[in-house]
Amino acid sequence: MIEVEHLSKHYGSTSAIEDIVFSVAPGEILGFLGPNGAGKTTTMRILSGYLPATTGTARIAGFDVHEESMEVRRRIGYLPETPPLYEGMTVEGFLDFVARIKGVSAGDRTTRIDWAIQRCNLEEKRKVLIRKLSKGFRQRIGIAQALVHNPPVIILDEPTVGLDPRQINEVRHLIKSLAGDHTIILSSHILPEVSMTCDRVTIINRGKVVATNTPDRLLAQLGEGEGYELEVQGDATLVQSLLQVIPGVQSVTVTYPMTSKSELGETVKNLDSRADTLRDRSLIKITCIPNTEPGRHLAKVIVETGLGLCEMRRSRPTLEDVFLELTTQEDSFSHDSVSQSEDREFITSETQFNQTEEE
Amino acid sequence: MIIIANIFAIFRKELQSYFASPLAYIVAGVFWLLSGLFFWELLLSPTGLVQEVQAGDATGLITGSTDVAYIFLIQFLSVIGSLISPIILPMLSMGLYAEERKNHTLELIATSPLTNWVVAVGKLCGVLTFYTVLLVPLFIYQIIAFSTASPPVPPAVPLLANLGLILLAASILSLGMFISSLTSSSMIAALVTFFIVFLFISLHFISGQISEPFGSILRYLSPVQHYDNFVRGIFETSSLFVFLSYIILGIFLTAQSIETLRFNRS
Numbered sequence: 001m002i003e004v005e006h007l008s009k010h011y012g013s014t015s016a017i018e019d020i021v022f023s024v025a026p027g028e029i030l031g032f033l034g035p036n037g038a039g040k041t042t043t044m045r046i047l048s049g050y051l052p053a054t055t056g057t058a059r060i061a062g063f064d065v066h067e068e069s070m071e072v073r074r075r076i077g078y079l080p081e082t083p084p085l086y087e088g089m090t091v092e093g094f095l096d097f098v099a100r101i102k103g104v105s106a107g108d109r110t111t112r113i114d115w116a117i118q119r120c121n122l123e124e125k126r127k128v129l130i131r132k133l134s135k136g137f138r139q140r141i142g143i144a145q146a147l148v149h150n151p152p153v154i155i156l157d158e159p160t161v162g163l164d165p166r167q168i169n170e171v172r173h174l175i176k177s178l179a180g181d182h183t184i185i186l187s188s189h190i191l192p193e194v195s196m197t198c199d200r201v202t203i204i205n206r207g208k209v210v211a212t213n214t215p216d217r218l219l220a221q222l223g224e225g226e227g228y229e230l231e232v233q234g235d236a237t238l239v240q241s242l243l244q245v246i247p248g249v250q251s252v253t254v255t256y257p258m259t260s261k262s263e264l265g266e267t268v269k270n271l272d273s274r275a276d277t278l279r280d281r282s283l284i285k286i287t288c289i290p291n292t293e294p295g296r297h298l299a300k301v302i303v304e305t306g307l308g309l310c311e312m313r314r315s316r317p318t319l320e321d322v323f324l325e326l327t328t329q330e331d332s333f334s335h336d337s338v339s340q341s342e343d344r345e346f347i348t349s350e351t352q353f354n355q356t357e358e359e
Numbered sequence: 360m361i362i363i364a365n366i367f368a369i370f371r372k373e374l375q376s377y378f379a380s381p382l383a384y385i386v387a388g389v390f391w392l393l394s395g396l397f398f399w400e401l402l403l404s405p406t407g408l409v410q411e412v413q414a415g416d417a418t419g420l421i422t423g424s425t426d427v428a429y430i431f432l433i434q435f436l437s438v439i440g441s442l443i444s445p446i447i448l449p450m451l452s453m454g455l456y457a458e459e460r461k462n463h464t465l466e467l468i469a470t471s472p473l474t475n476w477v478v479a480v481g482k483l484c485g486v487l488t489f490y491t492v493l494l495v496p497l498f499i500y501q502i503i504a505f506s507t508a509s510p511p512v513p514p515a516v517p518l519l520a521n522l523g524l525i526l527l528a529a530s531i532l533s534l535g536m537f538i539s540s541l542t543s544s545s546m547i548a549a550l551v552t553f554f555i556v557f558l559f560i561s562l563h564f565i566s567g568q569i570s571e572p573f574g575s576i577l578r579y580l581s582p583v584q585h586y587d588n589f590v591r592g593i594f595e596t597s598s599l600f601v602f603l604s605y606i607i608l609g610i611f612l613t614a615q616s617i618e619t620l621r622f623n624r625s
Contacts, residue, residue, distance in 0.1 A: 048470045052622050069621070073472040084467035086372070088379035100368035101471045103361065145467070 001026040001153060001183040002047065007056035009042050016042040017207040019056070024200075027180045031198030032187040033323065039207040040187040041081045044157040047185070048078040060153055074103065077151040079159060083142025087131040091122055091141055094130060095148050102149035116144040119174055121167075135162035143171065147178070154178065156186040160193060172197045191323055203323060227287035228295060229315050233308030236282035242301050243284070248292030256282035281310065365473050369481025370488070373455075377489040383451070390447050390493050397438045398500045402431055428508035429516070432501070436520050436590045439497065440527055441560055441583055448528055449552035451490060452535025453545040455482050456613070460543035469621065475614035483533055483610060490528050494521070516592045523589020526602040530582050531556055533609025540616045559583055 002024040009016045017039035024030040034040050045051040047058055049069040057064060063071040086094055095113045104112050117123060120140040125133060130141065139162045146154055159175065160168045175197050178184060188194050194201050195215040202212045211218060227250075230236075236254045243252045257280055288294055295314070302309050377383040402408050408431055459465040468478055498521065505512045535552040542548050563584055566577035578584045582605060585598035 045466075048466075049621070050466055050470050066621075070472055070474075073470055076470070078466075078470045080463060080466045082463040082466075084464040085462070086376065086464060087462070088376050089372075093375070097368060097372050098467070098471075101365060101468070101473055103365075103472055 001028075001061060002030075002185060003059045004043075004047070005057050005059075007043065007046060007053050007058055009039075009046060009051065010054045015054075015207055017046075017204075020204065020207075020209055022202045022209060022212055024183055024185055026183050028200065029175065029179045029184045029186065029198045031194035031201040032185060032204065033189065033191070033194050033201055034187075034204040035189055038204045040189075040204065041157055042207075043204075044078075044155055044185075044187055045080070047155055048076060048080075049073060050080075075152050077146035077149065077154045079142045079146040079156045081157045083138050084145070085130045085138055085141060088129065090127050090129055091117065091133075091144075092126050094141065095144060098145045099148050102151075104149045112148050112150060116148040119147065120144040121170060136164060136167055139163055140167070140171070143174070152182060154182050154184045156184065158188060159186055160188070160190070168193070226290060227285065227315050228298060229311075229313050230284040230286070230298070230302065230309065231311040232282050232284065232302055233310055234280065234282065234306075236284050236302075236307060239301065239305045239307065240284075242305065243286065243298060246294050246297045246301065248289050248294035249298075250287045250289050253285045254282055255285075282307075285315075362474075362477055365477045366481040366484065369473070369478055370484045373482050373485025374488055377451075377485070382454075383489065386447055386450050387493055390443060391496055393443045394439060394497055394500070397443070398435065398497075398504075401434050401438070402504060408434070428505050428512045431504055432512075432517055432520055433590050435501070435504075436524055437587070440524050440586050440590070441563075444524075444528055444531070445553070445556040445560065447493070448490070448531045449535050449549045449556065451486050452532045452552060453539055453549035455486060455536045456540035456617070457543055457545040457548045461545075465617075465620075469617065475617045476610060478617070479536065479610045479613040483529070483536055483606070486532050486536070487525070487529050490532065491525060494524070519592055519594055520590045523586050523598075526589070526599070526606075527582055527586045530602050530605035530609070531559075533606045533613075535609075537609050537612040537616065540613045 004020055004022050007020040008018050020039070020043060022030070032040055032043065042051065046053045047060065047065055049065045049072050052066055057066075059065065060072045061075050063075075065072050086097070089097065092113065095116055096109065099109045099112055117126060120143050122137070122140060122144060125137055130138065133141070139159070143156070143159055146156065156175070160171050163171060172193065175184060175186065179199070186194075186197070198215070200212065200214055201218060203210050203218075235256045237256050240252050240254050243249060286294075286298065295312070299309060299312060400407060404410070408427055412427055456465070459468060501517055501521075505517065531552070534555060535548070538552045538555070539545070539548040542551075559581055560583055562577050563581040566574045566581060566584070568574075569577060579597075579601070582602060585595075585601050588595055588598050
């Protein structure tokens with residue numbers, strides 16, 4: 001449905017995207033993932049026909065986005081980076097205008113507008129001027145605007161920006177429910193979003209595609225990162241060699257103490273009640289050979305040597321690790337919004353072993 | 360059919376936006392205030408036309424009859440056309456595309472199945488309709504003035520004059536729309552359009568000072584000159600042609616300037 005071939009776009013001497021190749025099958029949802037400034041918006045704009053590519057071609061439903069722009073425009077719904085809204089219009093009035101210019105016939109218009117308003121949860125704001133609405137509502141009107149004419153291809157540039165967690169969830173469900181009848185491409189810099197909604201993910205960085213695959217396979221690619229993280233009471237450097245020889249263990253690193261005295265000022269100590277506790281605890285990081293499960297043996301060794309096992313958790317590479325590995329060669333960027341917990345299992349010991357190494 | 364529907368959709372949106380915009384009401388207020396003042400000044404004030412003619416009659420300076428209604432029509436519409444409208448029109452056309460750019464709605468328009476000239480025609484119709492609405496009180500002034508005229512004014516004369524006013528406005532708005540399509544700042548669009556209108560008016564005055572044939576050429580190109588013809592009740596196809604040329608030129612340039620966005624944007 002969407003075929004992108006060797007697409008490049010240069011702004012003067014800097015290139016925004018470089019030789020982008022991907023395709024989206026009919027009814028599929030493709031996630032377009034990348035850090036800010038990776039070229040996501042540029043690609044979306046080229047697909048929508050708003051920007052020309054410097055070289056390469058993109059086709060939607062068999063039509064070249066540049067040469068046969070009108071045919072493409074008839075078939076796409078597009079949510080730009082900034083929702084295009086007329087502040088002086090009501091939600092309903094705006095959607096009516098969009099339905100008109102998108103060529104929805106007079107007979108279908110009311111039904112389509114009602115549908116879009118209902119699907120994007122805008123009923124209560126139907127008659128309200130857009131000027132008076134908050135960012136979350138504006139974003140949803142932006143999405144409604146892209147759906148109102150029931151286009152076969154939907155291009156969404158960061159659809160969940162500015163929404164609260166509940167609304168994000170609703171929008172994800174909405175997008176998922178549209179798959180099948182519609183081909184969807186959505187860009188995001190938020191990983192869980194992409195891994196939850198999309199059938200396939202294309203990761204781009206600095207204007208280049210660095211990986212395209214299903215979320216699961218991307219994870220599998222980095223399977224080697226699998227391992228355990230343990231927090232134990234006492235100095236674990238002593239048991240490092242014992243852990244090292246357990247079958248399946250690839251490498252062991254021990255940090256003791258977990259926090260050093262010098263790092264902590266008085267104020268911090270007062271604020272963080274855990275600071276004292278952490279000072280005589282060790283952090284053990286273990287990486288394993290794939291598909292071996294040495295967890296039980298590890299726990300046994302720790303307990304038998306008399307160290308108190310406080311926490312043990314499996315550390316699985318998340319899509320986020322894949323993303324970071326693929327996208328951070330030179331620069332670092334913040335990814336605060338990414339929630340860590342999704343792909344991890346926590347095994348926290350219920351019983352505290354109050355043994356110390358002196359005993 | 361789809362083209363008409365699209366033009367109508369844009370026209371409707373544009374017209375709505377004027378009625379929802381506080382600025383448009385301010386512009387309307389200023390326009391009505393100024394035109395009302397001039398109506399009074401030209402016709403009824405102590406130095407106005409009525410007093411002047413009466414004084415002329417009394418002192419015997421004027422012999423024969425004076426067509427007060429006709430003189431009023433010429434003076435009033437000249438003032439409206441070459442003094443007040445040049446200030447008002449750039450303020451109406453300035454936001455046509457600049458606002459779309461600023462609000463990122465151009466991205467919606469440019470990715471919808473609309474040709475650029477359809478959008479331009481729709482917008483021009485919208486703004487011209489709003490301007491025509493502004494003229495309604497002026498029509499009433501004229502009706503009041505002519506209702507007392509004896510012998511009665513043939514309706515063709517004021518109709519032609521007002522048609523000229525609307526054509527002049529359409530020309531200026533069309534070029535203003537083009538200027539607006541070049542920038543995302545309404546202010547810059549208004550200033551540049553004002554400058555162009557000012558140039559047109561000065562062309563009209565300069566043309567008399569320039570040797571032939573350049574003077575005639577300038578006069579022919581000046582929309583103000585053709586407007587004068589309309590106001591005086593002279594209908595020439597060439598005048599109509601010049602106005603239509605300006606209107607079509609504006610629409611064409613606007614469509615082209617938006618089209619270039621699709622080809623070159625960096």
